[in-house]
Amino acid sequence: MKNGKVAFIGTGVMGASIVKHLLQAEYEVAVYTRTKVKAEPLVEAGAVWAETVGEVVTGADLIFTMVGYPTDVEEVYFGEGGIFANGKAGQVVIDMTTSSPALAKQIAEQAAMLKMASIDAPVSGGDVGAKNGTLSIMCGGEEQVFDKILPVLSVFGKQIVYQGVAGAGQHTKMCNQIAIATNMIGVCEALAYAEHAGLEAETVLASISSGAAGSWSLSNLAPRMLQGDFEPGFYVKHFFKDINIALREAEAMQLALPGLQLARDMYDKLVLQGYSDKGTQALYKSYS
Template sequence: MKTEKIAFIGTGVMGASVVKHLMRASFDVTVYTRTKSKANALIELGAHWANTVAEAVREADIVFTMIGMPSDVEEVYLSESGVFANGHAGQIVVDMTTSSPELAVRLAEKAQSLGMFSLDAPVSGGDIGAKNGTLSIMCGGQKELFDRLMPILSVFGEKIVYQGEAGAGQHAKMCNQITVAGTMIGICEALAYAMKSGLDPDTMLQSVASGAAGSWNLSALGPRIIQEDYEPGFYVKHFVKDLNIALREAEALQLELPGLTLAQKMYSELLDKGYGEKGTQALIKHYINS
């Protein structure tokens, strides 16, 4: 078994798969998530269960978090029962949640004041990337820490890039989400057009997905749309959160992004219609009713 003891907070759609990769690589992993039943499969595979965040982090060398909202990140890290109040000097914390760059900087500063080390490392690749261990990981923090963690990040990531100081990983993730937002509109409009024009959507994808318009989202989510499979690889509710963060950051930069503004409006409407627990491919509901 590897010598580093890992605490992993958050075993959702992607987190559970990341934990499995760490365990297969012989790491000693303790998990905590708010609903224990979501971690049962991991416990059966040999992960240790902690009843609280505090219990999970006390003996850990490295703490990974992959949770929902920035408010969740603040609670997990900054509350009296959280990571910083119950961790120890020399401990490494890696937040893989997509959150605000400003919060990532605050966590890094707090970690430094406690003699701890922090990396913001949001990911892209959805449930498929997590299952296959091919996530793209965007990292912000000290370069020496990034280099030190590379062997562990490589267990579940494929494209792992150092973006710069604290917060840079989150800024890079905003670029990712801005790109995905525009891409998803294009994918849904292309499929709606194909269906209305009488094309076979699967046949259309054979040509388009391998040409200049090809993308991971088109290849992975296009077939799901055709099959009316809206189960989440990434939740609509979390994507709306990300787009809201990106818009706030763009405003702070005095940057107008009309494509992002449109996508945020469309996904917010989808959320209001009750699709928050569905995947981002549910955007097709703006164009077709099925």
């Protein structure tokens, strides 16, 4: 797959950085996104702009998708002008959107019918991981297909793990989001406590971020909270979507997740307050 042709659909906060890594690794990349202006820096860097999904898919060996919601995934794959209407046998589709495990299975089944291959490969690491090429990538699908595309994933990922059959990558991402959701509450409450106790919050961070309380959110997002920087590394609206997917999956398994439900209620309030397009660290505003 080295120097193969790649199609990339969705060049948002994380997708744009991933495309840059692929270009730097000398892959030929065609891009499509609904808002063309978002892709202009990538075109200047060497990517080829496509006017439609059908156009970007044509001639590609690998087709990456990284869009917003499961409904967007459905449209991109199953829509009249979508991937499956324009793809061809032998192509591999890799959905990096955090979406539902059931939808990942549907994509895999349709891909197999068309003699294409599919991997669900949601990621974790936020804008920092995307920029640094150190994303954690959780993969579901046929293992031989995973092995085939692993060199490409390694261009922008560091921890790349095959989790099992189609949908397993999405289930693993739900585990990731569950852990982050309740951890984010803890990070916010730790900082709020420090400030109310009259401590220097930055100094407190120096102590607790390297101890047993350490976490990615504490190291990367807590400093942003203290600086009043709530710009997105990962959108509140997308995290809220992920939490709802996880809760629906848990309900189907008859599994109660009270911590995740609390996080859902708190992020619901943020959405209602108009913070949908801010970063997940905006939860800190709940304590101000």
